[in-house]
Amino acid sequence: MTVVVNGEPHVAAGPMSLADAVALLTAAPTGVAAAVNGEVVRRAAWTSTQLSDGDEIEVVTAVQGG
Amino acid sequence: MDDPLLIAGESFNSRLIMGTGGMPSLDVLDRALVASGTELTTVAMRRLDPAAAGSVLDLLAARGIRALPNTAGCYTANEAVRVAKLAREALGTDWVKLEVIADERTLLPDPLELLTAAEQLVADGFVVLPYTNDDPVLARRLEQAGCSAVMPLGSPIGSGLGIRNTHNIELIVESAGVPVILDAGIGTASDAAIAMELGCAAVLLATSVTRARDPELMAEAMRLGVAGGRLAYHAGRITRRRYAQASSPPAS
8 A cells, every 4th residue: 555645655564544654754743733635634533544545645734934 | 001912802912923934043033033022923834844853833832922823835715724724733723824825926815715715714713814915895805704803915925115005004904893914025123113003903024034134133123113113003193294393482
């Protein structure tokens, strides 16, 4: 299964949750939000959200701007 | 004098809202934010970069400054609504500085997309602070849509051209029932003072501080400019006269 995390393809050997995808980028996800195929997923549902082949995941945080 | 800024029922002692883009380092940003006296500061939402050093959120939290996420870089209502929802989830705030721009060259707001996004976000429970054109009609439509403030530009983002149409800003202030926050175009402290003298409730600025030769010093200048302009607004300026009026009694 291949998912795209912040534009980068990631090949997963087995089942992968949204929490696993976020963990690829950061160990301390405070101030972080995630979306799967454009739909924002509440943090409480990250672990129970199973990813499917081809899913596009966006993981964002606040940066300097504005 | 006790003169708090009220937005959506929240009270702020400072009438200077800061942006954080363009600072050379987090350390300079930190010193400038402290010098500005700001209590509310914008941040942008971007893909998480695992290599990024330091966090603007940690800095704001350490200083007790509230983070105001923006939708900078969005060109459509759909994009802006999506970014606002991401920001709400990431930062745990339903406040958003709504930006929907039309093109990269001018960074001017796209009025139709802006209003559409504002309506959707208000319906979804957001406290919407829209960056808008200096158009009194659009400002009124945004207020009618339920926005908690209107934030007209003085001139294009980052241009430092000051307030190009003071008359329109006055018209917006005159009829608005929500705070009017002058957003974008401020070049130096006198521009911030003029915005406050025109009756704006607050000023939002970034570039004029972040790209100043000495950002910390300019941040202090902006704090004083905003405070001075606000006092002058309350004090009431004199009427302009065509000819002189002696300020000393006549020599008999």
